[in-house]
Amino acid sequence: MHVLVIPVTPFRQNCSLIWCERSREAAIVDPGGDVERIEAHIASARIDVAQILLTHGHVDHAGGAFELARRLRVPIVGPHRDDAFLINALAEHGERLGVSATAFDPSRWLDDGAKVRVGDLELDVFHCPGHTPGHVVFYEPSDRVALVGDVLFNGSVGRTDLPRGSYTALVDSIRYKLWPLGEDVTFYPGHGPTSTFGWERKCNPFVADLALEYD
Secondary structure (H helix, E strand, C coil), rough: CCEEEEEEEECEEEEEEEECCCCCCCEEECCCCCCHHHHHHHHHHCEEEEEEEEECCCCHHHHHHHHHHHHHCCCEEECCCCCCCCCEHHHHHHHCCCCCCCCCCCCCCCCCCCCCECCCCEEEEEEEECCEEEEEEEEEEECCCEEECCEEECCEEECCCCCCCHHHHHHHHHHHHHHHCCCCEEEEEECCCCCEHHHHHHCCCCHHHHHHCCC
């Protein structure tokens, strides 16, 4: 699976362009904004975008989804339906933060255990609440790559002080959904550089095994 990270919006959110090498079919994960910039990368890569995937409903991740879906004529898939209240309020949140955003109805909500196909690739979907109640993570087992949105970062974790966030749920999502996938899994977070689950289990001050042992 090819992954191209495109930082977008004033929040420097990692929009990810992923595609299947053989078929050149692609998906855009979390297009928070800067739609023209994303389109330029699509054209440069010479790939065929078939869908937009969302990890969660915050405006920096989902704000550009409607406009990009309209331009590309592709469906929006995800997140889990528990983030519907965030999707419905995108325009209001965008106006408050000074960014363009439009509410929409996804073509498909995603549940834990669902599958999403991108060409020959099959992504496993994990419902990982905590940062938001409907947050999902996409995992490609062949290349052992995960797109984790704002659940986990290099050296940190997603904030849980926003509406319907839960620190306990976030830590449980990481410990019981992500860690079992294996320490060699490379993950692409919603902000900042990539890392591996193994490194975070050793060094992340919030969810390292040693830190949780004394929690």
